[in-house]
Amino acid sequence: xxxxxxxxxxxxxxxxxxxxxxxxxxSGHDTVSWYQQALGQGPQFIFxxxxxxxxxxxxxxDRFSGHQYPNYSSELNVNxxxxxxxxxxxxxxxLWGQPQHFGDGTRLSIL
Amino acid sequence: KQEVTQIPAALSVPExxxxxxxxxxxxxxxxxxxxxxxxxxxxLTSLLLIQxxxxxxxxxxxxxxxxxxxxxxxxxIAASQPGDSATYLCAARGLSGTASKLTFGxxxxxxxxx
Numbered sequence: 001x002x003x004x005x006x007x008x009x010x011x012x013x014x015x016x017x018x019x020x021x022x023x024x025x026x027s028g029h030d031t032v033s034w035y036q037q038a039l040g041q042g043p044q045f046i047f048x049x050x051x052x053x054x055x056x057x058x059x060x061x062d063r064f065s066g067h068q069y070p071n072y073s074s075e076l077n078v079n080x081x082x083x084x085x086x087x088x089x090x091x092x093x094x095l096w097g098q099p100q101h102f103g104d105g106t107r108l109s110i111l
Numbered sequence: 112k113q114e115v116t117q118i119p120a121a122l123s124v125p126e127x128x129x130x131x132x133x134x135x136x137x138x139x140x141x142x143x144x145x146x147x148x149x150x151x152x153x154x155l156t157s158l159l160l161i162q163x164x165x166x167x168x169x170x171x172x173x174x175x176x177x178x179x180x181x182x183x184x185x186x187x188i189a190a191s192q193p194g195d196s197a198t199y200l201c202a203a204r205g206l207s208g209t210a211s212k213l214t215f216g217x218x219x220x221x222x223x224x225x
Binding site for chain 2: 033041042043048056058090099100105107
């Protein structure tokens with residue numbers, strides 16, 4: 001039984017570009033949450049999707065957007081990339097209201 | 112707004128030593144408190160989850176306690192091993208209205224030496 005899978009594992013972009021990160025939840029899970037983890041920091045909550053709708057959002061600008069598909073997979077999109085967007089982006093899945101299971105993340109580097 | 116703090120930021124101990132990691136949170140209205148382990152460049156592995164109604168949870172050499180009234184949780188690791196070297200994060204989950212949002216501390220980086 002595959003756990004939470006994220007792609008790609010690493011990504012290098014330049015300032016001003018746009019990026020899409022993908023997440024496949026653990027089998028049976030219907031809720032996906034996204035976190036940003038800067039180097040040496042704890043993860044910061046970006047947003048959460050359930051039933052294809054954004055249910056909660058953390059303190060992130062509108063440059064960060066997402067989507068959830070009918071098969072529960074999810075995407076995180078970031079526009080107009082800044083150097084400060086360099087981080088490990090973690091996806092977590094769960095059944096609604098239950099403990100989250102984390103993927104290994106996508107390492108995004110902005111040059 | 113929930114804020115979570117972890118002390119110490121880094122810790123180095125010799126193999127076999129018992130140790131305690133500390134986590135404090137500002138808002139006691141939590142649903143649960145969870146401890147995670149993170150290896151370098153990797154995702155998070157859940158170690159222990161304590162519901163707000165519980166006082167402690169144990170798994171093998173790990174024991175986590177929760178004191179909601181004082182806003183504190185501790186993770187006790189017995190007989191530490193080099194394989195325990197990692198960053199340990201605690202996270203508080205808010206009550207309904209904030210649903211499954213987790214608020215993390217900045218972590219304690221543990222090194223267990225031979």
